[in-house]
Every structure is written in structure tokens, then in C-alpha cells.
Amino acid sequence: MIHQAFECGSVPPETMDRLWAAGWRHFGPRFFRYSLDMMDDRPVTITPLRLDLEKFTPSKSHRRVLRRNADTRCEFLKASLSPEARAMFHAHKARFKTNIPDDLGDFLSPEPAIVPCTCLECRVWIGDELAAISFLDIGATATSAVYGMFDPARSRRSLGMLTMLREIEHSRALGRRFYYPGYATLEPGPYDYKKQFAGLSRLVWESGEWLPLPGDLSMPSNAA
Numbered sequence: 001m002i003h004q005a006f007e008c009g010s011v012p013p014e015t016m017d018r019l020w021a022a023g024w025r026h027f028g029p030r031f032f033r034y035s036l037d038m039m040d041d042r043p044v045t046i047t048p049l050r051l052d053l054e055k056f057t058p059s060k061s062h063r064r065v066l067r068r069n070a071d072t073r074c075e076f077l078k079a080s081l082s083p084e085a086r087a088m089f090h091a092h093k094a095r096f097k098t099n100i101p102d103d104l105g106d107f108l109s110p111e112p113a114i115v116p117c118t119c120l121e122c123r124v125w126i127g128d129e130l131a132a133i134s135f136l137d138i139g140a141t142a143t144s145a146v147y148g149m150f151d152p153a154r155s156r157r158s159l160g161m162l163t164m165l166r167e168i169e170h171s172r173a174l175g176r177r178f179y180y181p182g183y184a185t186l187e188p189g190p191y192d193y194k195k196q197f198a199g200l201s202r203l204v205w206e207s208g209e210w211l212p213l214p215g216d217l218s219m220p221s222n223a224a
Contacts, residue, residue: 028109055199092149134163
């Protein structure tokens with residue numbers, strides 16, 4: 001079993017790449033990685049995921065999400081703990097029934113644009129209304145999703161998936177090779193939406209190898 005953590009306030013892009021490749025994630029300056037967790041009173045195996053941006057092509061469901069949100073506008077800015085982001089976080093967390101997060105500051109440092117690494121904020125607008133925000137770390141050859149949230153009143157738009165697709169597009173535009181969508185579980189679980197991407201691999205904790213995500217763990221490519 002792996003259960004490790006450390007703190008660091010400044011990490012170079014090349015080091016971030018190596019940490020992500022070894023299964024590490026972070027919230028603010030606190031870095032962590034773990035291989036087992038409890039979910040609904042049962043043990044589950046945590047698996048880091050990595051998307052090879054050269055192999056990714058949008059699925060049918062991805063294209064539906066993009067068409068459904070053709071009227072949106074997306075911009076990438078320096079990450080911040082803005083009043084708008086905090087307000088959206090508190091609206092978004094009302095969706096959760098268990099493991100309810102307390103504050104956006106639990107996931108981001110007070111200076112999220114630079115601590116512990118370069119981080120961008122993806123903002124999605126519908127007209128002049130802010131509909132979704134996600135945060136994306138930038139490494140030398142990779143990017144990593146930190147946290148995403150959206151207006152619960154617009155849940156039918158699949159804005160969480162939309163911000164992931166926009167992060168993938170932006171990562172490609174920056175010339176990065178990999179995109180880390182975060183942790184999922186080998187067993188069925190609430191993070192299965194992260195398994196919907198062609199070109200995914202998972203970290204094998206025992207060997208440190210990244211292997212293609214088995215077909216029986218992936219979500220169907222035409223999943224809604």
C-alpha cells in the first residue's frame with residue numbers, strides 16, 4: 001500500500017512532470033499519493049490516469065457535449081482565488097451528499113497562479129454569465145487537472161466534461177504531450193467519467209509503468 005505526502009511551495013515544471021509520472025498530485029503546497037481508499041464502506045484501488053494527447057480523439061459523447069455548448073466562450077487566465085470562483089465553489093459543492101469539501105482554499109494555495117507551480121484558470125461563459133471554472137497546472141511536457149466546478153443550474157450541459165475537453169485542447173495548443181485528469185478507481189466509482197478518453201493509460205503502482213487502460217475499465221466511447 002502507498003500512502004505518502006510532503007509539502008513544497010515551489011516546484012519547477014520539469015519536476016512537476018516527474019511527480020505526475022510517479023502518481024503524485026497536490027492541493028496547494030501539499031503533495032500526496034495513495035493507492036487505496038474507502039468508498040461506501042468498501043476498499044477501492046486508486047489509479048492515476050494519463051492521457052496521451054497525440055492519441056486522443058473526441059468520442060461521440062464528447063462531440064455531443066461540444067455541440068451542446070457551441071454557444072459558450074472559453075478563456076484561460078492566471079489562476080486566482082477570486083470572489084467569483086469562491087461563489088461558484090460554494091454553489092457547486094451543494095451537489096455532493098458525502099465528502100463535502102469545505103472551501104476552495106482546500107484545493108488551491110493563496111497564490112494558485114505560482115504556488116506550487118504555474119496554474120491557469122479555465123473560465124466558461126454563457127453570454128455574460130460565468131458558468132464553469134476549472135484549474136490546470138502547467139509542466140514542461142505535461143499538464144494536470146486540479147479541480148473543476150460549474151453552476152449546478154446548468155448541469156444538463158455537462159460543463160465538467162466541457163472544461164476537461166477545453167483543458168485538453170489548451171494543453172495541445174501549448175505543445176504538451178500528456179494531460180493528467182487525476183485519480184480514478186479500478187472499481188466502478190464516481191470518477192468513471194475520467195475513463196471516457198481515448199489514449200488513456202494508468203499507473204501500475206508496483207512497477208511504476210504506465211500501461212493502456214484496459215477496455216473493461218474504460219467507459220464506452222459513446223457513453224452519454
